[in-house]
Amino acid sequence: MMTLDQIIRCLPYSEPFLFVDELIQLDESSAEGTYVFKEDSSFYKGHFKDLPVTPGVILTECCAQIGLVCLGIYLLQKQIRANEDKIPQIAMSSSEMEFYLPVFPNDKVRVVSEKVYFRFGKLKCRVKLFNSDGELVCKGIVAGMFKQKNDEN
Amino acid sequence: MQEERYQKLKDIVQTYLPDDVAVEAIQPESNFTQELNINSANLVDIVLDVEDAFDIMLENEDMDGMQTVKDALKIIDLKIAAK
Numbered sequence: 001m002m003t004l005d006q007i008i009r010c011l012p013y014s015e016p017f018l019f020v021d022e023l024i025q026l027d028e029s030s031a032e033g034t035y036v037f038k039e040d041s042s043f044y045k046g047h048f049k050d051l052p053v054t055p056g057v058i059l060t061e062c063c064a065q066i067g068l069v070c071l072g073i074y075l076l077q078k079q080i081r082a083n084e085d086k087i088p089q090i091a092m093s094s095s096e097m098e099f100y101l102p103v104f105p106n107d108k109v110r111v112v113s114e115k116v117y118f119r120f121g122k123l124k125c126r127v128k129l130f131n132s133d134g135e136l137v138c139k140g141i142v143a144g145m146f147k148q149k150n151d152e153n
Numbered sequence: 154m155q156e157e158r159y160q161k162l163k164d165i166v167q168t169y170l171p172d173d174v175a176v177e178a179i180q181p182e183s184n185f186t187q188e189l190n191i192n193s194a195n196l197v198d199i200v201l202d203v204e205d206a207f208d209i210m211l212e213n214e215d216m217d218g219m220q221t222v223k224d225a226l227k228i229i230d231l232k233i234a235a236k
Contacts, residue, residue, distance in 0.1 A: 093194030120216045122197040145194050 002077045010073050010080070010087050011065065016042060019062035024110075026074045031113040031125075033066035039105035054103040056138070059129055060095050064142045067113025067127040068092070072146050075118055079148060088146040093122065097140030101131060108132045121146050158207070158229055162222065165202045169195040181223040199225075207233060 002010070004023040011020060023033040037054050044052035069090055073080065080087055103109060109129050116124040124143040131137050163179050170176065171190045178189060185191045191199070196219070200211050203225065209232035219225050 093192065117201070120197045120200060120213065122194050143194060145197075147193075 002074065007070055007073050007077075010085075011069060012087060012090060013065065017061075019058070019065045020070065023066070023070060026071060028075070029115045031067055031071040031074070032110065033070060034108055034110045035062050035066070036108045037103060037105055041105070044105055052105050054105075054107075056097065056099050059099070059103060059109075059138055060097050060140070060142070062109065063097070063111050063113070063127040063129050063138070063140070064092055064095065064144065066111040067125050068123055068142050068144050071113055071115065071125065072118070072123045072144065075123070076146060083148060086148075088148050090144055090146055092142065092144045095140060095142045097138050097142075099138040101135055101137045103131060103137055109137065116141070155226075155230075159222075159226060161206055162203065162225060162229065165199055165206060166191075166222065168202075169199055179222060181221070181226070183222050184220055185222070185225075186220075203229065209233060209236070 004026060007026065008020055008023060011018065019035050020033055021035045023031070025032045039052070043055055043058060047053060047055045072090070073087060076088060109131055111127060111129050113125045113127045116126055122143060122145055124141065127142055128139040129137045159181070166179055166189070167176055169191055174190050183189050185196055185199070186193065200216060200219070204210060207229055209229065211228065211232070215228050219228060
């Protein structure tokens with residue numbers, strides 16, 4: 001079994017586009033993790049000009065990295081091990097989100113994800129993101145494709 | 154029977170067609186990804202809908218062999234016959 005830290009190290013992202021600090025729990029059907037939005041992130045310079053607010057696309061990305069990609073790596077860990085620790089190619093295929101509250105710089109958010117299904121390489125999850133006060137910031141459904149690189153097609 | 158299955162499959166495929174592909178483009182020989190421009194994620198949705206509509210289960214190998222509408226029909230026929 002991979003540890004939670006090993007799963008984070010497996011992620012195909014790095015600064016400035018890694019939006020996972022810590023994984024709290026992972027199992028066959030769910031994932032939970034946190035991230036603190038650093039105030040020096042470049043997008044705060046332009047979103048908005050005089051009022052730094054975390055863009056919805058970045059919140060969606062945070063939901064997808066914790067809820068979809070970390071869960072997918074967990075579910076595929078046997079295949080990843082068997083494939084010399086090469087992680088699969090990953091692509092987001094759809095997202096449908098609703099937003100309720102703004103997230104300001106330095107807020108620590110928590111993402112909770114529940115698997116809807118994982119079949120034929122497609123993982124679909126229901127995700128929710130909460131702010132540091134425990135209030136629901138956004139929720140929705142995200143899906144992505146996981147493809148092993150040694151696949152022929 | 155065959156015609157009925159084909160129609161049912163066509164109805165499923167139709168919901169996943171991109172805007173720039175006409176319904177008339179769905180023909181037995183149509184390739185899902187090359188000709189109908191259906192992406193791999195939506196192809197999974199088609200398979201899941203097919204499973205529900207025909208009350209069958211498909212395996213990874215079936216998915217690999219599902220290039221065209223005709224391929225899908227053949228797999229559906231086989232699965233129904235094996236029930």
